[in-house]
Structure formats: C-alpha cells, structure tokens
Amino acid sequence: MSANDTELIRAATCLLTLRHSSVSKTSYGLRTAIGRVFVALNVRIPGAAPCSICAEQVAAGMAVANGESEIECVVSIGIWRTGQPEVLMPCVMCREFLTALGNRFNIPAQS
Numbered sequence: 430m431s432a433n434d435t436e437l438i439r440a441a442t443c444l445l446t447l448r449h450s451s452v453s454k455t456s457y458g459l460r461t462a463i464g465r466v467f468v469a470l471n472v473r474i475p476g477a478a479p480c481s482i483c484a485e486q487v488a489a490g491m492a493v494a495n496g497e498s499e500i501e502c503v504v505s506i507g508i509w510r511t512g513q514p515e516v517l518m519p520c521v522m523c524r525e526f527l528t529a530l531g532n533r534f535n536i537p538a539q540s
C-alpha cells in the first residue's frame with residue numbers, strides 16, 4: 430500500500446469519524462489519476478431504501494462534477510460490526526457502478 434493509499438484511507442476515516450450518524454455509517458474515498466481526492470458519506474434513510482445513496486456514488490458524482498474522469502484508487506470505510514471504522518468492500522451495486530464508469534482502479538487492503 431502506498432503513502433497515497435494510506436492518506437486516502439485516513440481522509441475517508443476522518444470524515445466518517447466526524448460525521449457518522451444514524452443515516453451515515455459509511456464513507457468513501459476516491460483518488461483520481463491526477464491525485465485529486467474526494468470523500469463522501471452515504472445517506473441511508475430508513476424505510477426509503479430506493480431513495481438512499483451510497484457514499485461511493487456521492488464521491489463519484491463529486492469527481493465527475495469537478496471534471497474528473499479517471500479514477501486511480503478507491504476505499505470504503507464503515508462503522509458497522511465493531512463500532513470502529515474499518516475498510517469494507519463496496520456493495521455489489523457500487524462495484525458494478527464503478528466498473529461501469531470504465532476505469533480500472535485499486536482498492537487498498539485493510540491496513
């Protein structure tokens with residue numbers, strides 16, 4: 430894992446630690462090919478699953494809105510099982526979404 434990967438994990442973990450709530454328990458970090466970093470939270474509205482959105486899609490939308498098109502590295506962080514932030518695999522829908530963007534990317538392993 431590179432120093433940039435470690436920094437991406439730190440940025441996503443920091444955001445989740447600061448902002449997690451009953452509707453946001455996952456954060457996502459995305460680094461583009463030119464080194465720009467975008468971090469975001471999921472928004473899960475209980476009882477309104479089709480209206481909820483994963484952090485991966487929020488961050489990808491932020492990147493695209495800022496003119497980015499090439500993703501280099503991604504990481505998902507969640508506070509779920511242990512009550513502490515940990516690296517997670519993006520959900521199936523987000524893995525498909527990220528692949529459909531057409532980029533190759535790396536997912537750093539748990540540190």
Ligand SMILES: [Zn+2]
Binds near residue numbers: 484524
């Ligand atoms: Zn997802």
